[in-house]
Structure formats: C-alpha cells, structure tokens
Amino acid sequence: MKAELLQNPVFAMAAEQFDQVADFLDLNDDIRERCKWPKRLITVTVPVRHDDGSTRVYFGHRVQHHLARGPVKGGLRYHPDVELGEVAALAMWMNWKCALMDLPFGGGKGGINCDPRTLSVGEKERITRRFTMEMIPFIGEDIDVMAPDMGTDAQTMAWFLDTYSTHAGKMVPGIITGKPINLQGSEGRERATGHGVAFLASRALNKLGVPIRDATAVVQGFGNVGLHTALTLASYGVEVRGISDITGALWNGHGIDVRKLSKHVRKTGGVAGFDGADEIDPGEMLCQPCDVLAPAACSMVITRENAPKLQCKVLAEGANGPTTPEADAILVERGDVFVIPDILGNAGGVTVSYFEWVQNLQRYRWTEREVLTRLETMLEAAFTRVLQFAKRHDLSLRVASQALAVQTVAEVKTQRGMFP
Numbered sequence: 001m002k003a004e005l006l007q008n009p010v011f012a013m014a015a016e017q018f019d020q021v022a023d024f025l026d027l028n029d030d031i032r033e034r035c036k037w038p039k040r041l042i043t044v045t046v047p048v049r050h051d052d053g054s055t056r057v058y059f060g061h062r063v064q065h066h067l068a069r070g071p072v073k074g075g076l077r078y079h080p081d082v083e084l085g086e087v088a089a090l091a092m093w094m095n096w097k098c099a100l101m102d103l104p105f106g107g108g109k110g111g112i113n114c115d116p117r118t119l120s121v122g123e124k125e126r127i128t129r130r131f132t133m134e135m136i137p138f139i140g141e142d143i144d145v146m147a148p149d150m151g152t153d154a155q156t157m158a159w160f161l162d163t164y165s166t167h168a169g170k171m172v173p174g175i176i177t178g179k180p181i182n183l184q185g186s187e188g189r190e191r192a193t194g195h196g197v198a199f200l201a202s203r204a205l206n207k208l209g210v211p212i213r214d215a216t217a218v219v220q221g222f223g224n225v226g227l228h229t230a231l232t233l234a235s236y237g238v239e240v241r242g243i244s245d246i247t248g249a250l251w252n253g254h255g256i257d258v259r260k261l262s263k264h265v266r267k268t269g270g271v272a273g274f275d276g277a278d279e280i281d282p283g284e285m286l287c288q289p290c291d292v293l294a295p296a297a298c299s300m301v302i303t304r305e306n307a308p309k310l311q312c313k314v315l316a317e318g319a320n321g322p323t324t325p326e327a328d329a330i331l332v333e334r335g336d337v338f339v340i341p342d343i344l345g346n347a348g349g350v351t352v353s354y355f356e357w358v359q360n361l362q363r364y365r366w367t368e369r370e371v372l373t374r375l376e377t378m379l380e381a382a383f384t385r386v387l388q389f390a391k392r393h394d395l396s397l398r399v400a401s402q403a404l405a406v407q408t409v410a411e412v413k414t415q416r417g418m419f420p
C-alpha cells in the first residue's frame with residue numbers, strides 16, 4: 001500500500017516535503033512514520049443512474065490523515081483525475097494546515113473521479129447523495145467534516161447535509177461546512193480562501209515595502225479561490241492584469257475588470273471570449289512581470305521549467321501544491337520571490353470552515369465583519385509565527401510553516417501514545 005501511494009506524483013511530493021521537515025526536526029523513525037502515513041484510507045464505489053438511463057460506477061475516496069487533535073477536516077473534490085494517492089497528499093497538507101492555524105482538527109480530503117462539467121444537476125445530486133450514504137459509517141460532526149473543493153460548491157454541501165440529516169432523523173448542520181447561508185452556512189465562507197490569499201499577499205507586499213495601491217497581480221484559476229483572490233486584491237486597489245482558467249488566459253496591461261469578467265464567466269462558463277482583455281498564452285501569463293502571482297487552480301504548475309522565468313515579487317499560493325519541489329528549490333536559490341506557501345496561503349478556507357462548525361455547534365451566527373476580522377487576526381498571527389520561525393532557523397517559509405505544523409502533530413501523538 002505504501003508503495004502504491006508513493007507512486008502518485010502528488011503524494012511523492014507531499015512525502016518529500018514531509019521528509020525534509022522531519023529531517024530538520026530530527027524526528028525519530030517511529031514518530032516520523034506515524035506522522036507521515038494516513039490513519040484511514042476509505043474507498044467506496046458510487047453507482048449512479050444517469051439521465052439517459054444507464055448506470056455508471058464512480059470511485060469515491062476519503063482519506064483521514066490523523067485524528068489525534070480532533071475530527072478531520074477537508075474538502076471534497078469532483079474531478080476526472082481524482083485518485084487515492086493524490087487525495088492522501090491533499091489530506092496530509094490539510095493536516096499541516098490545521099495544525100499551523102492551531103485549529104482543533106486533523107486533516108482529511110475526499111474526491112470522486114467524475115467530471116462535473118459533463119454531468120447534469122440531477123446526476124451531480126445523485127452522485128453526492130450516494131457518496132454521502134456510503135460515507136455514513138465513517139463520518140460525523142466530531143469525526144470527519146467535509147467542505148467544498150474543486151468541482152463542488154455550496155449546493156453540493158446542501159445535498160450532503162440533507163442526505164446525512166435525513167439518515168440521522170434530525171438536522172445536523174455541523175456535518176459539513178461551506179453550506180448555503182440559509183442552511184446554517186457561515187457568512188464569509190464563500191470568499192474566505194481567496195480573501196486570505198489576498199490578505200497575506202498584502203502583508204507580504206507590506207514587508208517588501210511595495211505600496212498596495214501601486215501593485216499588480218496575475219491570478220491563475222477563476223473558480224472559488226481565484227475569483228475571490230482577484231476580487232479582494234482589486235478591492236485593495238491592486239491592478240489584476242492577468243487571469244486564466246481552463247478555457248484560456250487573459251491579459252490587460254491596465255487591469256481586468258474582475259466583476260465584469262465574473263459576470264461573463266457566469267454567462268459563458270469560462271474566461272475565454274471576454275472582450276475586456278486580450279488573449280495570452282497561459283504559460284506565458286505566469287511569467288509576466290507582476291508584484292503578486294497567485295496560482296489558484298491546480299497542483300504542480302510552477303515547475304523547474306518556469307520557476308527561473310517568474311517575474312513576481314510575491315508567489316501567493318491559493319491552490320494546494322502548485323509548486324513542485326524542484327521549482328521550490330530554484331525559488332529558494334533565487335531568493336528574490338517571497339513565497340507564501342499553500343498551507344498558509346489558502347488556510348483562510350479551513351479557518352472560516354472552523355468558524356462555521358463552531359457556530360453550528362453553538363447554534364449561533366456571526367456577521368461577515370466578525371468572521372473576516374477573526375480570520376485576519378488568525379492569519380496575521382500564523383504569518384508572524386512562520387516569519388519568526390523561518391528567521392530564527394534560517395528556513396524558507398514553506399519549510400518553516402510545515403515544521404511548525406509537524407512539530408505540533410508530533411507532540412500531540414507523543415503525548416497521547418500509540419493509538420491516534
């Protein structure tokens with residue numbers, strides 16, 4: 001099983017990062033192994049009737065990396081390439097993210113190998129409800145709490161909530177986060193990840209002495225994270241010159257009107273064909289001069305090929321695992337790019353998911369202002385912790401943030417003993 005998981009390139013990358021950090025922390029072999037390998041790997045088949053009357057069987061995975069600090073928390077993604085090893089890598093990163101943010105959670109991740117772009121609403125609903133039923137023995141609001149990720153949204157969470165609650169015979173709002181507001185979702189959750197990416201990018205620019213109102217940005221991906229990163233950056237006065245998604249890449253040297261582009265995407269399904277910018281090669285877009293580059297789409301897009309060519313001052317990672325270890329080494333060697341690593345960069349999402357869960361357990365509601373203020377306070381504290389730790393030990397921000405997180409998890413596992 002270990003070998004099979006490691007054959008996945010994303011898991012190999014997460015494991016390599018972990019080994020680097022474990023070496024730095026000088027973890028002994030037994031605690032190292034316990035921190036690295038997931039506690040539970042669950043794979044279920046999800047048979048679903050399609051609109052044309054045929055039945056297809058999808059594979060759904062859920063990886064619970066560890067439960068030593070509380071329930072596992074992490075997204076559920078729908079994507080044709082989902083496989084167990086990648087889900088395990090994402091669960092491991094969630095683990096470090098929750099520990100870094102000091103949330104009382106372990107990391108989890110789930111995915112179904114379906115293509116949401118080719119499914120009808122009814123088909124997506126039936127896949128979600130069947131997957132939820134298959135997961136019932138393994139989840140609970142104090143065991144495993146899922147959330148949206150690539151290809152899933154608030155509506156997916158509503159179907160999940162309804163299926164679970166119907167089975168339980170009562171409304172269980174804390175079973176899932178990222179729900180619609182009127183189903184006890186949290187104000188601010190939808191924008192939280194992108195808001196956090198943009199907020200931390202602004203803190204990095206501040207450290208570099210770049211005035212935010214003079215700054216420029218490029219955002220890869222225009223889904224939940226990319227859209228809200230771009231909107232928040234624009235609200236700070238940043239000129240967002242490049243934006244891409246799966247349908248193409250756009251460039252406007254005077255700044256793209258993000259709201260107008262968002263309306264175009266809602267109407268057409270993608271950024272292609274927008275009349276407020278020119279088309280650009282998606283690869284070239286990443287290497288244009290800008291103050292902030294925010295990869296907010298998928299993993300392994302900053303590679304050894306393009307890392308030497310990046311012309312950004314801040315790399316604000318919104319996606320999970322957007323930078324390969326080779327590219328990371330090049331950026332560290334270059335020393336002229338302020339890298340906000342993913343487990344810090346996109347931690348706004350899980351932090352507000354935590355707020356949503358707390359509100360659900362308390363049957364209470366906070367305003368959006370309260371949510372975003374608490375979020376910024378927690379991100380600022382984590383950012384400062386990482387900067388100080390990196391300075392003290394002469395580490396990159398990526399290694400520093402993972403080291404802080406792994407140290408926390410290793411301590412808890414040691415204190416509790418062999419079980420968790």
Ligand code: NAD
Pocket residue numbers: 148149150151152193220221222223224225226244245246247282296297298299318319320346347349350
């Ligand atoms: P999403 O499905 O809402 O959007 C994904 C976007 O990426 C879409 O615009 C899609 O067209 C684009 N895309 C896909 N492949 C691309 C490519 N090759 N080049 C350019 N664009 C491409 O997903 P999301 O929720 O915005 O998640 C994006 C990333 O952020 C993922 O890595 C996810 O794991 C991570 N993340 C999401 C959250 C969250 O709260 N949604 C939280 C933390 C991390």
